[in-house]
Amino acid sequence: MNKKLLNKLIMITFVLIHLLMISADVAVAVWTEMESGTTEHLKGIWGSSATDVFAVGKDGIILHYDGSNWSDISSGKGLWDVWGSSNTDVFAVGEYGTILHYDSDTDSDGILDNDDNCPETPNGPDLGLCAQTQCGVYRYSLKECRSDTECVERWGLCWTCLMNQEDNYPEGGNRIGDACEWCYADLDSSGDVYPDDAMILLEEWKRKNCSGENHCQADIDGDGKVYPGDAMILLSEWKRKDCPVLP
Numbered sequence: 012m013n014k015k016l017l018n019k020l021i022m023i024t025f026v027l028i029h030l031l032m033i034s035a036d037v038a039v040a041v042w043t044e045m046e047s048g049t050t051e052h053l054k055g056i057w058g059s060s061a062t063d064v065f066a067v068g069k070d071g072i073i074l075h076y077d078g079s080n081w082s083d084i085s086s087g088k089g090l091w092d093v094w095g096s097s098n099t100d101v102f103a104v105g106e107y108g109t110i111l112h113y114d115s116d117t118d119s120d121g122i123l124d125n126d127d128n129c130p131e132t133p134n135g136p137d138l139g140l141c142a143q144t145q146c147g148v149y150r151y152s153l154k155e156c157r158s159d160t161e162c163v164e165r166w167g168l169c170w171t172c173l174m175n176q177e178d179n180y181p182e183g184g185n186r187i188g189d190a191c192e193w194c195y196a197d198l199d200s201s202g203d204v205y206p207d208d209a210m211i212l213l214e215e216w217k218r219k220n221c222s223g224e225n226h227c228q229a230d231i232d233g234d235g236k237v238y239p240g241d242a243m244i245l246l247s248e249w250k251r252k253d254c255p256v257l258p
Contacts, residue, residue: 047074047081055092055103063098065113067091073103073111086111099124120174128176129188139174140190141165141233148200149179149257151193153244154233165233167223180255194254195231196245202256204248212237212245 047053051072058064062078067090074081088109095101101113114123120135133139133155141154141162146169156162156172163170178184180192198208212229219236221227231241 045081048083049074055090057093057095057101059095059098065093065095065101065103067093067103067105071105122176127188128178128186129191132188132190134173134176134188134190136174139172141170142173143169144171144173145169150197150200151190151195152233153195153231164223165221165230165235167226170223179257189255192255194248194251196248197251197254197256198228198231200256202254203252204245204250204254208245212241 047066049068049072051069053066053068053072053074055068056064056066058076062076064076066072066074066076066081069089071086071088071090073084073086073090073093075084076082086103086109088105088107088111090103090105090109090111092105093101093103095113099113099115099117103109103111103113105111114125116123116127117130118127118133118135119138120127120133121137122130122135124130127135137157139156140151141156142151143149143166148169151173152162152166152170154162154165156174159171162172173190177189178186180189194204196204196208198211201207215227215229215237217237218227218230219238221230221235221237227235227237229237229241231244234240
């Protein structure tokens with residue numbers, strides 16, 4: 012057999028074997044029907060990921076898929092298409108010039124994420140965090156609140172509920188909410204989370220009667236006791252040196 016022809020046959024054989032190996036590893040795409048929960052006509056779909064998908068359609072139907080189930084968040088106006096730049100910035104368009112914009116409020120504090128200076132930690136008009144703002148200390152806890160009363164009952168008169176997008180650190184602010192920058196385990200307000208803070212926690216360890224009249228400095232999560240949850244917060248921030256300190 013001609014040597015050149017033999018080389019070509021060998022090369023073709025190797026290519027065919029390689030293609031067969033690749034095709035054996037490629038999964039066959041299969042469409043499966045999903046239960047949407049609606050019988051309305053759906054006209055547009057868009058998703059930022061496999062766990063965040065929007066579908067829109069007739070009579071203002073808006074469906075959201077979280078990776079497991081579709082939920083109805085309908086608008087009441089017929090919609091034709093949907094598109095977004097992220098999971099917190101989605102637009103839908105429809106009949107009579109309708110344009111709808113979806114902007115989530117992750118921390119449920121009443122400030123939409125795109126306008127929130129701390130979108131994952133509550134510090135807005137609907138939900139805030141208890142903080143010591145008087146008595147010579149400015150320090151946050153992780154206890155959520157809707158009024159000063161809730162904070163006073165837990166820690167005493169030096170505490171208030173911060174719900175105004177506070178941005179006092181550094182001086183003049185930096186457009187990032189204090190609630191996002193704080194060291195919750197900086198119990199002595201020294202600017203770091205070091206052994207002195209651990210000693211405070213150990214001294215109060217397993218106290219479970221914390222209240223405004225019986226204050227527990229190490230009750231970081233505001234659950235009324237000094238237990239492993241507080242220790243875990245301290246460990247997660249251990250040796251931080253960048254804790255804000257305000258006079």
